[in-house]
Amino acid sequence: MEIADRPQPPTGAARLLFRAPVHLYRWGLGPLLGGRFLLLNHVGRTSGRRRRTVLEVVDRTPGGAYVVCSGFGPRADWYRNVLAHPRVLVQVGARRFAAEAEPPAADEGAGFFVGYARRHPRAAVRLARMMGFVLDGSEEDFRAAGRELPFVRLHPRA
Template identity: 60%
Template structure:
């Protein structure tokens, strides 16, 4: 696996396209996104205001009610840094909302999550790895290595 560099944050039209799914959730159309995406509502670490972003679900454990996501823009992503500062959040998957606590995963847990994702969604995993700055050959070892280098978060339900 070769690292080609992290993606740059979107600006202009691409930023508007990245924000479009958030509007679907706000208009109660989150069900159009299916279960492969979720909207995360979290508290801004500086502003204290509610912030929202839509991220792809990398792994889901239905019996436990957990969802795992990856910060494709790396550890400097605002939503990731906000969750490190305040791990209590709300997620919405389809039309279902849940109060959760965010737990950053260790490198080996991230490797496992990425390997499972690649097994279920081979084409998407290769495209996602490329977007995140990794050139992978499609082997499980490559996806595991990418998973070790990326920040993953597991959302666990608050009871």
């Protein structure tokens, strides 16, 4: 595995394109995205304002938690926000629930990325490239990249 160049979060027109799925949820069309994406409602770490981000679901754990990843690294606003304020609201399709955000250990994140690559091999290669990783497609390369990525587990709260 080689880290070529870690991308910056999108700005301008690219940011508008990345934000488009948020509008689907606002218009009540979130179920069209199925269970592969979720809407994360979180609080800004400095502003205290409500924020919304649509993220791809990397994995589901037996306890009903969803695992997501910050493709733009640990400097992504949503990631820093949930570390500062881990109580969040999640919507997957039409289902909404309160959750607690928790970053897993790096080795656990490696396992999540390997599992994602097994389920979605072409998407995993494209995402890795977009995130600045040059991978040979081997499980060990996906595991190494997964150790570098910031994952978050979203546990449902009672």
